Amino acid sequence: MATPRTETARRAHIVGWGMAVPERVLSNGDLCAMVDTSDEWIRQRTGIVERHIAGEGETTLSLALRASQAALEVANLDPALLDLVVVATITPDYAFPATACLLQDALGAERAAAFDLSAGCSGFVYALSVAAGMIAAGDYKHCLVVGAETLSRITDWTDRNTCVLFGDGAGAVILEANGAQGGILSSVLGSDGSGKELLIQPAGGSAQPASAETVQARKHTVQMDGRQVFRFATRIMPDVSRRVLSKAGLTVEDVSLVIPHQANDRILQAAARNLGIDEGRVYSNLSRYGNTSSASIPIALCEAIEHGLVKRDAVLLLTGFGAGLTWAATLLRWSLPLPVPTPSRRMTFWRNLRYRWAQLRSHWRRFWRNVDARLFQILYDEEGRRKR
Numbered sequence: 001m002a003t004p005r006t007e008t009a010r011r012a013h014i015v016g017w018g019m020a021v022p023e024r025v026l027s028n029g030d031l032c033a034m035v036d037t038s039d040e041w042i043r044q045r046t047g048i049v050e051r052h053i054a055g056e057g058e059t060t061l062s063l064a065l066r067a068s069q070a071a072l073e074v075a076n077l078d079p080a081l082l083d084l085v086v087v088a089t090i091t092p093d094y095a096f097p098a099t100a101c102l103l104q105d106a107l108g109a110e111r112a113a114a115f116d117l118s119a120g121c122s123g124f125v126y127a128l129s130v131a132a133g134m135i136a137a138g139d140y141k142h143c144l145v146v147g148a149e150t151l152s153r154i155t156d157w158t159d160r161n162t163c164v165l166f167g168d169g170a171g172a173v174i175l176e177a178n179g180a181q182g183g184i185l186s187s188v189l190g191s192d193g194s195g196k197e198l199l200i201q202p203a204g205g206s207a208q209p210a211s212a213e214t215v216q217a218r219k220h221t222v223q224m225d226g227r228q229v230f231r232f233a234t235r236i237m238p239d240v241s242r243r244v245l246s247k248a249g250l251t252v253e254d255v256s257l258v259i260p261h262q263a264n265d266r267i268l269q270a271a272a273r274n275l276g277i278d279e280g281r282v283y284s285n286l287s288r289y290g291n292t293s294s295a296s297i298p299i300a301l302c303e304a305i306e307h308g309l310v311k312r313d314a315v316l317l318l319t320g321f322g323a324g325l326t327w328a329a330t331l332l333r334w335s336l337p338l339p340v341p342t343p344s345r346r347m348t349f350w351r352n353l354r355y356r357w358a359q360l361r362s363h364w365r366r367f368w369r370n371v372d373a374r375l376f377q378i379l380y381d382e383e384g385r386r387k388r
């Protein structure tokens with residue numbers, strides 16, 4: 001159910017944030033035992049030292065849920081007030097239904113619309129832009145935007161060209177509509193499908209449905225032309241960044257912090273050079289997480305906030321690129337005083353109760369659906385006519 005429109009100007013402001021990574025850490029040293037590589041090569045060519053890998057039972061949903069609950073805690077918001085849940089991911093729990101629907105159910109976000117968004121590693125910025133647009137249009141007041149991935153599940157652990165790069169994790173933000181100055185200022189999104197084969201999971205879709213052959217040929221894993229993606233990334237990041245700045249009437253000098261997609265430190269350095277911004281204003285946590293695709297920007301944002309790098313009125317530039325090919329940038333002015341007050345125990349207790357209730361409600365609904373189906377069979381014939 002959408003929140004009724006109001007006449008006041010509405011801007012989308014980030015009022016909550018959270019992240020989650022699996023406990024298990026896979027170091028470069030661990031990878032050396034799996035493929036022909038070295039800690040030195042991985043560090044020098046990518047900047048990655050370790051990454052987190054989902055354990056048994058952990059999925060994109062479970063990471064998204066933890067990140068979302070943390071974000072709701074910061075925002076001190078009852079999940080029942082969410083109007084929209086968007087999950088940016090290329091590794092959903094299922095091809096369908098959407099992971100966003102599973103998240104909506106697990107949170108007890110009873111009145112929220114929910115959908116997944118697939119735009120590769122640009123996914124989170126795409127989702128942020130879509131949700132901010134819906135807020136600006138007056139349709140929604142509170143939106144949960146998540147980037148969540150378990151790339152380890154589609155990684156070919158025998159391919160040294162790709163397996164050293166990726167990690168698992170999730171990041172989430174709560175967007176709130178209000179009339180205050182700042183918030184999301186502008187967004188630029190782009191795509192070029194002619195680059196589809198540069199970064200692709202070839203099988204499992206309608207082009208190559210899953211079969212014994214596709215599994216044997218490892219076609220359900222990430223295939224990548226690293227050099228071409230590298231070239232594309234170093235050009236597109238500065239380009240889309242300049243365009244989003246110009247759209248908002250700002251310049252590179254106005255940017256307090258760039259939070260880029262974390263793919264490769266050399267890409268970040270080249271992009272910073274091309275953009276004319278010093279590396280001190282470009283956030284990087286690549287060494288600890290690797291490339292977590294659509295989760296990388298929200299995770300980096302959470303860390304930048306926690307490390308005190310985001311101040312009130314700071315201008316943040318979020319910029320990413322990825323499979324598609326896609327690219328995206330969003331510019332925002334931070335409007336929230338930091339640190340945010342710790343929510344009262346009562347509110348935290350209430351939220352936890354809500355999550356428990358959501359679980360019970362979900363079980364009950366499934367149970368009732370079965371009873372309902374049984375009753376229908378008893379009371380109605382195959383044409384849907386009431387039996388006499």
Ligand SMILES: CC(C)(COP(=O)(O)OP(=O)(O)OC[C@H]1O[C@@H](n2cnc3c(N)ncnc32)[C@H](O)[C@@H]1OP(=O)(O)O)[C@@H](O)C(=O)NCCC(=O)NCCS
Pocket residue numbers: 036037038041042045046121160161162164199224226227229230233263264291321322323
């Ligand atoms: C993948 C990437 C790290 C490779 O780095 P690079 O410097 O371009 O390396 P190259 O592909 O030119 O390979 C150089 C050599 O290293 C080897 N190599 C590749 N991976 C290796 C590894 N893990 N360990 C050791 N050697 C490796 C290659 O086989 C090649 O050997 P060769 O010269 O004998 O053929 C880099 O291209 C990259 O980061 N690309 C972008 C990837 C990306 O961001 N993807 C996600 C986008 S969202």
